[in-house]
Amino acid sequence: MSTENSPPSTDSDLQFGLAVRARRAQLAITLDQLAQASGVTSGALSRVERGLLSVSLRNAMAIARGLGCELSELVQSPAPAQITRAGEHARFVHEDTGIVRLALARPQPGLELLHYAVPPGQASSHFAPHRPGTREVFYVETGSLRVFTGTDSVLLQAGDSAQLAMDTEHHFANEGRGVAHFILLVAAPAHGG
Template sequence: MDSSDIGYFGHAVRARRAELGITMDQLAEASGVSRGTLSRIENNALSTSLANAIAIAGALSSDLSALLSPPRATFVPAGDAPTYTDDAGISRTSLARPDPGIELIKFVIPPKATSAQFAAHAESTSETLHVISGKVTYEVDGQEYSLETGDTLTARADRPHRFSNPGGTTCVLHMISASAR
């Protein structure tokens, strides 16, 4: 495998496995590639053989080329991005997933609304928030961070966390959620 493909292959395998909801042990059994080897591949610590790559792709019901090539440009017209609104009225719009483990999200938080407590994400996941308008308080590990329009915060998200809008106007923020590669 070309060295430029190594990093993307590992990320793509992990993402596809997560998408299918299968464990590393299940992938090892289905592909015939040991769990330890799969772990090293997913963590970009090992360049694999073509035979193993083909076996892994087959077990994931994926074309090998899809696991080797970064995605082409993706365009999402305004209004077409999936948006979810919780009971507190907080809306979450997934704007982009440019690479496995990375997501750009837009949150619209009504005045005085508080999110549910988010469970800890995967180890070494971080969230970077940039406040477009309004105010937000981000709480993680017993610490609170108060942000206003134009402020940016990067914090670990591998611990329980939540956010709230303490202000009297709607808060709009963009967040990048990034898991370890």
């Protein structure tokens, strides 16, 4: 990705970057995997996600293709009311673990609401640290869930909630006997670190 003569980054650069990061997180792919799929270097993608680099239309379209979505999904301003009907949520199933993730809502850049179903004995991939200040709020509907952050962990049972800083590597696991269902709210800070 060419960066010569790049204009200073703007709020729209940040919104685009957050949308790219959120979509990549939904797909559970790394920067390197997106780089391979889009043809845009992982270093440039990292700067794009942080709102530090303006992208050309060609590269923006390549990134959208790499994420399996339309460019409009990454740049569109939200409508005053957005309704997603049952069965219409983006649904991702991890091939190896059977973990099901539903993307419930992304009301604004940096804010995402997800629903997970984790089969017994299964664990998520290890997620890279988020930007400092990012919080994840877990609410366990059924079953139990252990959330690992760095070298710490917390065990949550049905009805429990936890707000955790996620600026370290993290993952979760179902150590119980039944399927764990939980809602996850990811809240990233508006800008910077």
